[in-house]
Amino acid sequence: MTRAGAKGAVRPRLIGDGTVVPLLPEGEAPYTNLDYAASAPALREVAEAMAEFLPWYASVHRGAGFKSQVASAAYDGARESLRRFVGARPDDTVVITRHTTDALNLIARGLPEDAGVITFAFEHHANLLPWRGRRFRHLPIPPGPEEMLQALEMALEEEPAGLVAVTGASNVTGEIPPLARVKELCRRHGARLLVDAAQLAPHRPIDMAATGIDYLALSGHKLYAPYGAGALVGRADWLDGSPPYLQGGGAVEFVTADGVLWKDGPDRHEAGSPNVVGAVALGVACETLSALGMPALVAEEAELHAQALRRLRAVPGLTLYSTWDFEHPHIGVLTFNLRGYHHSKVAAILSAEYGIGVRDGCFCAHPLMLHLMEVDDAQADRVRREILQGRRIDVPGGVRASLGLDSRAEDVDRLADALAEISLEGPRWTYQADDEAGTYAPSPDPRPWPQLPPGLRLIR
């Protein structure tokens, strides 16, 4: 099924699709969400399942009541749905976390003392910073996938590593590293492979067992289940052999005045009352995406991505960023800048005048953005000094448009038409820079805010 038709012709898959937002100088328009890579709306099935599950919500694992038993079974069922969705091995542990960042910090702490880690500098900060407390090497950003493999092989030959941690898909450029070949190198050199699947999981089918991925981290809020849960899936031995991630109830077998017997398995790292609703939502999202068919979604997105590339390349003054050739496989994530415009101003205009939601900045991948924008060390140093003085407006950045389940051809056209208009005619409203925050906003901004339920307080 192609979703290239007019909005409304196809039943939206996501909650909030078609929400009308106010525009400047006047009027309103259906919101065009092109910010899926940051966080995705809930799948309709997920929201409906949650409404039905909430009456059954109760404490899990230790509750004796009937509802507790139902809720516990649903919580355990969510682990199973996750396991199937990513093709995990039967003996892999599935730890429910808050998000990918949490999952990566968890495995970083669980790493054996002597296991070195290798990453590439194109990673999201979540897959760079947790390793810095360990024996780590960040390899420079390679100019292509072959160079990536060569650099990794050389690094592994030079000094063995316990773990190679790579993104499944870049949140800035959308590129998909050659994971199967990375795994082959890991296998030859006795390293394990961790994949940061925050971006990969919503866009591509994953088979951990077949690919040989040892650990996988993902976030529910990027997988159409924004209820606060994520997961770390992978080999049990390091996790069972490491100190509990959180220390408290639920993670222990037995505690005496001077001793504690910790549990093994996921409970060991899930102390405290878990996010049952988040985990169950994530499980339903996995089941729903599987039923929709990930290969079909990949084909839909490939069509839209090709259209986006074609249309954006034709916008006067637009620079598209890519680490590798655009012929290389990409998910639907595109980062660009418009000549003569600050990235935040472009994003503010798209939102205020066209009702298009994108993200701008460095996307929590500063080393990659500095590389893409060819910022040298001296410039980076100047930016750093300015930030220390409270000035952020010259921090380099870009604008990111990202596609998702309810993206359609008309969304891509709307973005490209808007960018062409901005480039050729300029904005129709006035915008004010906030040097300290490093952002632009409409000034004045008379757009009315929505009426939200009582008890939901908005601070502006």
Ligand SMILES: Cc1ncc(COP(=O)(O)O)c(C=O)c1O
């Ligand atoms: C590739 C990648 N890894 C990790 C993360 C961190 O995800 P979260 O904020 O859900 O922890 C993100 C978020 O944008 C991401 O895109």
